[in-house]
Amino acid sequence: MHLELGSVSLCQDSDRKVWSLSHEVNYKNRLPTRLNFSVRGMEIENISCQVCGAFVESLDHLLFDCNLAKELWIKVKIWVDMDVYRDSSSWAAWVSWFDSRQANSDSKIKLYVIVASLLWHNWRFRNSKLFGSNSMKKVFIFYSVRSFSFNWLCNRGRFKIRRVDWLMKPL
Template identity: 40%
Template sequence: MAWMNSCHFAIRIEEPDGEKLPSHLNLLARGLKLNDIRCLLCSYRVESLNHTLFSCEIALEIWSMVRIWVDIPIPFFENWLEWLSWHQGWTGSSRQKMRLYAIVATLSWILWRYRNAFLFDPGKMKKQELYDLIRLYSYNWCKDRGKDCISWTDWLIKPL
C-alpha cells in the first residue's frame, strides 16, 4: 500500500489484490451475493476499481479529454501502479508533476463519485459534467495549496 500526498489531499493506492473500495468484484470476493457484477457504467466488463478508473468506456473517454487538455503523450494504463510508475519516470518539472498528479487524482475521484451517484442517486451527476468537474476541482486543489499561482484562464488553456 502506498500513499501519495499532493495538493492537501491523499490518495490511497492499493495493491491490485488488496483493493478496498466496494467494487462489484470486491463485494463478490467478500462473499456478498450480487445479481450482476458487470460495470454499472458500461455493462461490458466485471466492475473492479481498475476497470472503473482505467478501462471502462467512460473512463477512456475522460482520459482522452484529459490527454488533449494537458497536451502531453500520456500512455494508457491498466491500474494505479502502472500510472504511478509512469508518473515517477515522467520528465516534467516538479510543478508539472504535482499538477498532473492532482489532475489524475481528481479524475479518479470524480469517476468513482460518478459511479456511486449512478448507483445510489441516478441523475445526480451527468456524464457531460465530469470533464469540467475534473478541471475545476484539480485547479482548486492546486491553487489552494498556496504555492501555485496559475490563473483559471491559464489553467484551462495549459494546466502543465
C-alpha cells in the same frame, strides 16, 4: 473501507477525499467495487460495471477501461498535452509511468492532482448511477475535473495560477 466516498459532494472537505481516493487506489486496491466485495465473500447479485453494464466492475475497468473512463482520460491527455493514458492501462501501469517521469516537481504535482480529480469524478459518477441519484451529468464531468483540480491547487496548495492559463496549458 472508505464507503463514505459514495455520498461525497464537492465541499470544503473534498480535497481530503481526493487524496484518500488516490491513496486507496494506489496502495490497497480497496475501493468498494463490486468485484472487490465479491472476492471478499460478500454475496453480490450482480458484479457488472454500474456505468456500462458490459464488464465486471473491477477497479482497473472502472477507472481505466470503461467507456466513460476512456473518454475522460483522452480529454485529459489532450488538455495536458501529454500521453498520460494508453489503452488497456491500469493503475499499476499508470503509477509506474508517473514515477518514471523526470518532470520538475511542480508539473508532477499538478498532474497528480489532475489525475486524482479525474479518478474521483469517475468514482462519484459510478456512485451516482449505483445509488440512483443521477446527480452528475456526463457532459459536465471533464469541466468539473479541470475546475476541481484548479481549486485544489490554488486554494489548498501553494500554487498561484490564473484560471485562463490553467484551462489553456495546465502543466
